[in-house]
Amino acid sequence: xxxxxxxxxxxxxxxxxxxxxxxxxxxxxxxxxxxxxxxxxxxxxxxxxxxxxxxxxxxxxxxxxxxxxxxxxxxxxxxxxxxxxxxxxxxxxxxxxxxxxxxxxxxxxxxxxxxxxxxxxxxxxxxxxxxxxxxxxxxxxxxxxxxxxxxxxxxxxxxxxxxxxxxxxxxxxxxxxxxxxxxxxxxxxxxx
Amino acid sequence: xxxxxxxxxxxxxxxxxxxxxxxxxxxxxxxxxxxxxxxxxxxxxxxxxxxxxxxxxxxxxxxxxxxxxxxxxxxxxxxxxxxxxxxxxxxxxxxxxxxxxxxxxxxxxxxxxxxxxxxxxxxxxxxxxxxxxxxxxxxxxxxxxxxxxxxxxxxxxxxx
Numbered sequence: 486x487x488x489x490x491x492x493x494x495x496x497x498x499x500x501x502x503x504x505x506x507x508x509x510x511x512x513x514x515x516x517x518x519x520x521x522x523x524x525x526x527x528x529x530x531x532x533x534x535x536x537x538x539x540x541x542x543x544x545x546x547x548x549x550x551x552x553x554x555x556x557x558x559x560x561x562x563x564x565x566x567x568x569x570x571x572x573x574x575x576x577x578x579x580x581x582x583x584x585x586x587x588x589x590x591x592x593x594x595x596x597x598x599x600x601x602x603x604x605x606x607x608x609x610x611x612x613x614x615x616x617x618x619x620x621x622x623x624x625x626x627x628x629x630x631x632x633x634x635x636x637x638x639x640x641x642x643x644x645x646x647x648x649x650x651x652x653x654x655x656x657x658x659x660x661x662x663x664x665x666x667x668x669x670x671x672x673x674x675x676x677x
Numbered sequence: 678x679x680x681x682x683x684x685x686x687x688x689x690x691x692x693x694x695x696x697x698x699x700x701x702x703x704x705x706x707x708x709x710x711x712x713x714x715x716x717x718x719x720x721x722x723x724x725x726x727x728x729x730x731x732x733x734x735x736x737x738x739x740x741x742x743x744x745x746x747x748x749x750x751x752x753x754x755x756x757x758x759x760x761x762x763x764x765x766x767x768x769x770x771x772x773x774x775x776x777x778x779x780x781x782x783x784x785x786x787x788x789x790x791x792x793x794x795x796x797x798x799x800x801x802x803x804x805x806x807x808x809x810x811x812x813x814x815x816x817x818x819x820x821x822x823x824x825x826x827x828x829x830x831x832x833x834x835x836x837x
Contacts, residue, residue: 530797539754540800552758553810558822561813565757568806575799 690740713791
Protein backbone atom coordinates (compact mmCIF):
# COMPACT_ATOMS: atom_id res chain seq x y z
CA UNK A 486 0.00 0.00 0.00
CA UNK A 487 2.78 2.42 1.02
CA UNK A 488 4.68 1.57 -2.15
CA UNK A 489 1.61 2.35 -4.19
CA UNK A 490 1.20 5.75 -2.51
CA UNK A 491 4.88 6.57 -3.04
CA UNK A 492 4.65 5.58 -6.70
CA UNK A 493 1.53 7.71 -7.13
CA UNK A 494 3.20 10.74 -5.49
CA UNK A 495 6.33 10.37 -7.64
CA UNK A 496 4.17 9.92 -10.74
CA UNK A 497 2.13 13.00 -9.88
CA UNK A 498 5.27 15.06 -9.24
CA UNK A 499 6.69 14.01 -12.61
CA UNK A 500 3.40 14.85 -14.36
CA UNK A 501 3.33 18.32 -12.75
CA UNK A 502 6.93 19.08 -13.68
CA UNK A 503 6.26 17.84 -17.24
CA UNK A 504 3.25 20.16 -17.43
CA UNK A 505 5.28 23.20 -16.34
CA UNK A 506 8.12 22.25 -18.66
CA UNK A 507 5.71 21.95 -21.61
CA UNK A 508 4.08 25.28 -20.72
CA UNK A 509 7.33 27.21 -21.04
CA UNK A 510 6.97 29.43 -24.09
CA UNK A 511 9.84 29.45 -26.51
CA UNK A 512 10.85 33.03 -27.33
CA UNK A 513 9.79 34.12 -30.80
CA UNK A 514 11.84 36.59 -32.85
CA UNK A 515 9.30 39.39 -32.22
CA UNK A 516 9.03 38.54 -28.53
CA UNK A 517 12.79 38.57 -28.28
CA UNK A 518 13.08 42.01 -29.86
CA UNK A 519 10.41 43.29 -27.52
CA UNK A 520 12.28 41.85 -24.53
CA UNK A 521 15.51 43.43 -25.73
CA UNK A 522 13.78 46.79 -25.98
CA UNK A 523 12.30 46.39 -22.51
CA UNK A 524 15.69 45.44 -21.07
CA UNK A 525 17.20 48.53 -22.68
CA UNK A 526 14.46 50.71 -21.19
CA UNK A 527 14.94 49.16 -17.75
CA UNK A 528 18.67 49.78 -17.98
CA UNK A 529 18.10 53.39 -19.06
CA UNK A 530 15.59 54.00 -16.31
CA UNK A 531 18.12 52.70 -13.78
CA UNK A 532 21.06 54.64 -15.18
CA UNK A 533 19.36 57.93 -15.94
CA UNK A 534 16.28 57.91 -13.72
CA UNK A 535 17.22 56.29 -10.41
CA UNK A 536 20.97 56.19 -10.07
CA UNK A 537 22.29 59.65 -10.97
CA UNK A 538 24.55 60.64 -8.09
CA UNK A 539 22.95 64.01 -7.52
CA UNK A 540 19.45 62.54 -7.11
CA UNK A 541 20.60 59.83 -4.69
CA UNK A 542 22.60 62.35 -2.69
CA UNK A 543 19.64 64.72 -2.52
CA UNK A 544 17.15 62.07 -1.40
CA UNK A 545 19.42 60.99 1.46
CA UNK A 546 20.96 64.44 2.16
CA UNK A 547 21.59 64.90 5.86
CA UNK A 548 21.77 68.68 5.49
CA UNK A 549 18.02 68.73 4.75
CA UNK A 550 17.32 66.83 7.96
CA UNK A 551 19.53 69.16 10.00
CA UNK A 552 17.90 72.23 8.51
CA UNK A 553 14.35 70.96 9.02
CA UNK A 554 15.10 69.94 12.63
CA UNK A 555 16.44 73.39 13.37
CA UNK A 556 14.01 75.56 11.40
CA UNK A 557 10.66 73.75 11.26
CA UNK A 558 8.01 73.18 13.93
CA UNK A 559 7.45 69.55 15.06
CA UNK A 560 4.43 68.92 12.81
CA UNK A 561 6.43 69.93 9.71
CA UNK A 562 9.36 67.83 10.90
CA UNK A 563 7.20 64.73 11.04
CA UNK A 564 5.72 65.45 7.59
CA UNK A 565 9.25 65.82 6.22
CA UNK A 566 10.47 62.58 7.80
CA UNK A 567 7.42 60.68 6.57
CA UNK A 568 7.80 62.02 3.01
CA UNK A 569 11.51 61.23 2.91
CA UNK A 570 10.95 57.75 4.25
CA UNK A 571 8.31 57.04 1.59
CA UNK A 572 10.54 58.38 -1.16
CA UNK A 573 13.59 56.47 0.08
CA UNK A 574 11.56 53.25 0.24
CA UNK A 575 10.11 53.89 -3.23
CA UNK A 576 13.65 54.44 -4.54
CA UNK A 577 14.92 51.12 -3.15
CA UNK A 578 11.80 49.32 -4.37
CA UNK A 579 12.26 50.65 -7.89
CA UNK A 580 15.98 49.88 -8.00
CA UNK A 581 15.27 46.34 -6.77
CA UNK A 582 12.48 45.82 -9.27
CA UNK A 583 14.62 47.11 -12.17
CA UNK A 584 17.47 44.82 -11.11
CA UNK A 585 15.09 41.86 -10.94
CA UNK A 586 13.82 42.68 -14.44
CA UNK A 587 17.36 42.80 -15.75
CA UNK A 588 18.22 39.57 -14.01
CA UNK A 589 15.18 37.80 -15.48
CA UNK A 590 16.10 39.06 -18.91
CA UNK A 591 19.67 37.86 -18.55
CA UNK A 592 18.60 34.47 -17.30
CA UNK A 593 16.27 34.07 -20.26
CA UNK A 594 18.77 35.19 -22.88
CA UNK A 595 22.19 34.16 -21.63
CA UNK A 596 21.80 30.62 -22.95
CA UNK A 597 20.82 31.89 -26.42
CA UNK A 598 24.01 33.88 -27.01
CA UNK A 599 27.24 32.04 -27.54
CA UNK A 600 29.26 35.27 -27.44
CA UNK A 601 28.58 35.92 -23.76
CA UNK A 602 31.67 35.35 -21.69
CA UNK A 603 31.50 33.06 -18.69
CA UNK A 604 33.50 35.36 -16.42
CA UNK A 605 31.32 38.37 -17.27
CA UNK A 606 28.17 36.40 -16.64
CA UNK A 607 29.41 35.01 -13.32
CA UNK A 608 30.49 38.49 -12.22
CA UNK A 609 27.06 39.77 -13.18
CA UNK A 610 25.32 36.97 -11.28
CA UNK A 611 27.40 37.71 -8.19
CA UNK A 612 26.65 41.43 -8.44
CA UNK A 613 22.94 40.74 -8.93
CA UNK A 614 22.86 38.60 -5.79
CA UNK A 615 24.86 41.15 -3.77
CA UNK A 616 22.69 44.01 -4.94
CA UNK A 617 19.39 42.27 -4.25
CA UNK A 618 20.56 41.42 -0.74
CA UNK A 619 21.75 45.00 -0.17
CA UNK A 620 18.38 46.36 -1.39
CA UNK A 621 16.45 44.06 0.91
CA UNK A 622 18.58 44.98 3.93
CA UNK A 623 18.30 48.65 3.06
CA UNK A 624 14.53 48.37 2.77
CA UNK A 625 14.36 46.85 6.26
CA UNK A 626 16.68 49.51 7.71
CA UNK A 627 14.74 52.37 6.12
CA UNK A 628 11.42 50.91 7.17
CA UNK A 629 12.46 50.40 10.78
CA UNK A 630 14.76 53.36 11.39
CA UNK A 631 13.81 56.00 8.84
CA UNK A 632 15.44 57.53 5.76
CA UNK A 633 18.75 58.46 7.40
CA UNK A 634 19.35 55.09 9.03
CA UNK A 635 21.94 53.62 6.71
CA UNK A 636 23.84 56.10 4.53
CA UNK A 637 26.66 53.61 4.00
CA UNK A 638 24.25 50.98 2.77
CA UNK A 639 22.69 53.48 0.34
CA UNK A 640 26.12 54.19 -1.11
CA UNK A 641 26.87 50.46 -1.35
CA UNK A 642 23.56 49.71 -3.07
CA UNK A 643 23.95 52.62 -5.51
CA UNK A 644 27.53 51.61 -6.34
CA UNK A 645 26.54 47.95 -6.80
CA UNK A 646 23.63 49.00 -9.03
CA UNK A 647 26.03 51.13 -11.05
CA UNK A 648 28.35 48.13 -11.49
CA UNK A 649 25.44 45.91 -12.56
CA UNK A 650 24.41 48.53 -15.12
CA UNK A 651 27.93 48.75 -16.47
CA UNK A 652 28.45 44.99 -16.79
CA UNK A 653 24.92 44.60 -18.11
CA UNK A 654 25.57 47.32 -20.65
CA UNK A 655 28.72 45.55 -21.90
CA UNK A 656 27.04 42.20 -21.87
CA UNK A 657 24.06 43.51 -23.81
CA UNK A 658 26.14 45.38 -26.36
CA UNK A 659 24.23 43.52 -29.05
CA UNK A 660 21.22 45.65 -28.13
CA UNK A 661 22.68 48.53 -30.08
CA UNK A 662 22.48 46.69 -33.38
CA UNK A 663 19.92 47.69 -35.97
CA UNK A 664 16.30 47.05 -35.15
CA UNK A 665 16.40 49.00 -31.92
CA UNK A 666 15.27 52.58 -32.24
CA UNK A 667 18.35 54.71 -31.49
CA UNK A 668 16.10 57.45 -30.13
CA UNK A 669 15.18 55.10 -27.32
CA UNK A 670 18.82 54.95 -26.34
CA UNK A 671 19.11 58.71 -26.14
CA UNK A 672 19.92 59.58 -22.52
CA UNK A 673 18.47 63.06 -22.96
CA UNK A 674 15.02 61.51 -23.25
CA UNK A 675 15.31 60.00 -19.85
CA UNK A 676 16.82 62.85 -17.98
CA UNK A 677 14.59 65.28 -16.14
CA UNK B 678 4.61 69.43 -42.92
CA UNK B 679 7.08 71.05 -40.53
CA UNK B 680 10.79 71.24 -41.31
CA UNK B 681 13.29 69.41 -39.11
CA UNK B 682 14.43 71.56 -36.21
CA UNK B 683 17.97 72.90 -36.28
CA UNK B 684 19.63 72.29 -32.90
CA UNK B 685 21.73 75.44 -33.26
CA UNK B 686 18.57 77.51 -33.66
CA UNK B 687 17.14 75.90 -30.54
CA UNK B 688 20.31 76.76 -28.60
CA UNK B 689 20.20 80.34 -29.92
CA UNK B 690 16.54 80.65 -28.98
CA UNK B 691 17.21 79.19 -25.53
CA UNK B 692 20.06 81.69 -24.99
CA UNK B 693 17.77 84.48 -26.09
CA UNK B 694 15.11 83.31 -23.66
CA UNK B 695 17.62 83.06 -20.81
CA UNK B 696 19.00 86.53 -21.52
CA UNK B 697 15.78 88.46 -22.12
CA UNK B 698 13.23 86.74 -19.91
CA UNK B 699 14.68 84.25 -17.46
CA UNK B 700 17.44 86.55 -16.25
CA UNK B 701 14.75 88.54 -14.46
CA UNK B 702 13.81 85.45 -12.46
CA UNK B 703 16.74 84.59 -10.22
CA UNK B 704 15.09 81.62 -8.48
CA UNK B 705 14.93 78.32 -10.41
CA UNK B 706 11.54 77.65 -8.80
CA UNK B 707 10.18 80.85 -10.31
CA UNK B 708 11.60 79.95 -13.72
CA UNK B 709 10.12 76.45 -13.53
CA UNK B 710 6.64 77.78 -12.66
CA UNK B 711 6.84 80.40 -15.40
CA UNK B 712 8.05 77.98 -18.08
CA UNK B 713 5.45 75.42 -17.02
CA UNK B 714 2.79 78.07 -17.57
CA UNK B 715 3.89 78.60 -21.19
CA UNK B 716 2.85 75.03 -21.98
CA UNK B 717 -0.56 74.20 -23.41
CA UNK B 718 -1.94 71.45 -21.17
CA UNK B 719 -4.03 70.03 -24.02
CA UNK B 720 -1.16 69.52 -26.43
CA UNK B 721 1.92 69.61 -24.22
CA UNK B 722 3.45 72.20 -26.58
CA UNK B 723 5.11 75.40 -25.37
CA UNK B 724 4.20 78.82 -26.78
CA UNK B 725 6.01 82.14 -26.58
CA UNK B 726 4.98 84.86 -29.02
CA UNK B 727 8.17 86.91 -28.87
CA UNK B 728 10.45 83.91 -29.28
CA UNK B 729 8.28 82.43 -32.06
CA UNK B 730 8.39 85.70 -34.00
CA UNK B 731 12.19 85.80 -33.80
CA UNK B 732 12.66 82.11 -34.60
CA UNK B 733 9.71 79.78 -35.37
CA UNK B 734 6.95 78.09 -33.37
CA UNK B 735 8.80 74.77 -33.35
CA UNK B 736 12.16 76.24 -32.37
CA UNK B 737 10.51 78.37 -29.65
CA UNK B 738 8.73 75.28 -28.33
CA UNK B 739 11.96 73.26 -28.17
CA UNK B 740 13.86 76.13 -26.55
CA UNK B 741 11.17 76.58 -23.90
CA UNK B 742 11.15 72.83 -23.22
CA UNK B 743 14.95 72.85 -22.90
CA UNK B 744 14.93 75.73 -20.41
CA UNK B 745 12.04 74.13 -18.53
CA UNK B 746 13.97 70.88 -18.05
CA UNK B 747 17.01 72.90 -17.01
CA UNK B 748 15.14 74.83 -14.32
CA UNK B 749 13.41 71.65 -13.14
CA UNK B 750 16.79 69.98 -12.60
CA UNK B 751 17.99 73.02 -10.68
CA UNK B 752 14.93 72.92 -8.40
CA UNK B 753 15.45 69.18 -7.94
CA UNK B 754 19.06 69.79 -6.91
CA UNK B 755 18.09 72.48 -4.39
CA UNK B 756 18.23 71.78 -0.67
CA UNK B 757 15.12 72.39 1.44
CA UNK B 758 16.78 75.48 2.92
CA UNK B 759 17.46 76.86 -0.54
CA UNK B 760 13.90 76.06 -1.59
CA UNK B 761 12.54 78.09 1.34
CA UNK B 762 14.65 81.04 0.13
CA UNK B 763 13.48 80.57 -3.47
CA UNK B 764 9.88 80.40 -2.33
CA UNK B 765 10.32 83.59 -0.31
CA UNK B 766 11.71 85.38 -3.35
CA UNK B 767 8.97 84.02 -5.56
CA UNK B 768 6.15 85.02 -3.20
CA UNK B 769 7.55 88.56 -3.07
CA UNK B 770 7.73 88.70 -6.86
CA UNK B 771 4.07 87.67 -7.28
CA UNK B 772 2.88 90.48 -4.96
CA UNK B 773 -0.07 88.29 -4.01
CA UNK B 774 -1.55 88.40 -0.52
CA UNK B 775 0.31 85.88 1.60
CA UNK B 776 -2.80 84.12 2.89
CA UNK B 777 -4.20 83.80 -0.65
CA UNK B 778 -0.89 82.48 -1.93
CA UNK B 779 -0.59 79.87 0.79
CA UNK B 780 -4.21 78.78 0.42
CA UNK B 781 -3.83 78.44 -3.37
CA UNK B 782 -0.53 76.57 -3.18
CA UNK B 783 -1.83 74.21 -0.53
CA UNK B 784 -5.04 73.37 -2.33
CA UNK B 785 -4.09 73.62 -6.02
CA UNK B 786 -0.45 72.57 -5.68
CA UNK B 787 0.55 74.37 -8.91
CA UNK B 788 4.09 73.02 -8.69
CA UNK B 789 2.70 69.59 -9.62
CA UNK B 790 1.65 70.72 -13.07
CA UNK B 791 4.83 72.76 -13.51
CA UNK B 792 6.92 69.60 -13.83
CA UNK B 793 8.17 68.94 -17.40
CA UNK B 794 6.81 65.99 -19.35
CA UNK B 795 8.58 62.61 -19.33
CA UNK B 796 10.30 63.19 -16.02
CA UNK B 797 10.93 60.29 -13.69
CA UNK B 798 7.86 59.98 -11.41
CA UNK B 799 10.01 59.38 -8.32
CA UNK B 800 12.07 62.53 -8.95
CA UNK B 801 8.88 64.53 -9.58
CA UNK B 802 7.36 63.24 -6.35
CA UNK B 803 10.55 64.12 -4.49
CA UNK B 804 10.44 67.65 -5.84
CA UNK B 805 6.77 68.09 -4.87
CA UNK B 806 7.41 66.78 -1.35
CA UNK B 807 10.30 69.23 -0.93
CA UNK B 808 8.25 72.19 -2.14
CA UNK B 809 5.41 71.18 0.21
CA UNK B 810 7.78 71.09 3.19
CA UNK B 811 9.45 74.36 2.14
CA UNK B 812 6.04 76.01 1.95
CA UNK B 813 5.15 74.72 5.43
CA UNK B 814 8.45 76.04 6.83
CA UNK B 815 7.97 79.39 5.13
CA UNK B 816 4.46 79.63 6.55
CA UNK B 817 5.73 78.72 10.04
CA UNK B 818 8.35 81.48 9.77
CA UNK B 819 5.66 83.99 8.87
CA UNK B 820 3.49 82.85 11.77
CA UNK B 821 6.43 82.95 14.15
CA UNK B 822 5.92 79.22 14.89
CA UNK B 823 9.32 78.05 13.76
CA UNK B 824 12.16 77.56 16.25
CA UNK B 825 14.47 80.51 15.66
CA UNK B 826 18.10 79.60 15.52
CA UNK B 827 20.73 82.00 14.40
CA UNK B 828 22.50 80.77 11.27
CA UNK B 829 19.85 78.14 10.57
CA UNK B 830 17.13 80.63 9.66
CA UNK B 831 16.68 81.28 5.95
CA UNK B 832 16.66 85.03 6.79
CA UNK B 833 13.30 85.70 5.28
CA UNK B 834 12.09 89.20 4.89
CA UNK B 835 8.68 90.11 6.24
CA UNK B 836 6.15 89.86 3.42
CA UNK B 837 3.03 90.99 5.17
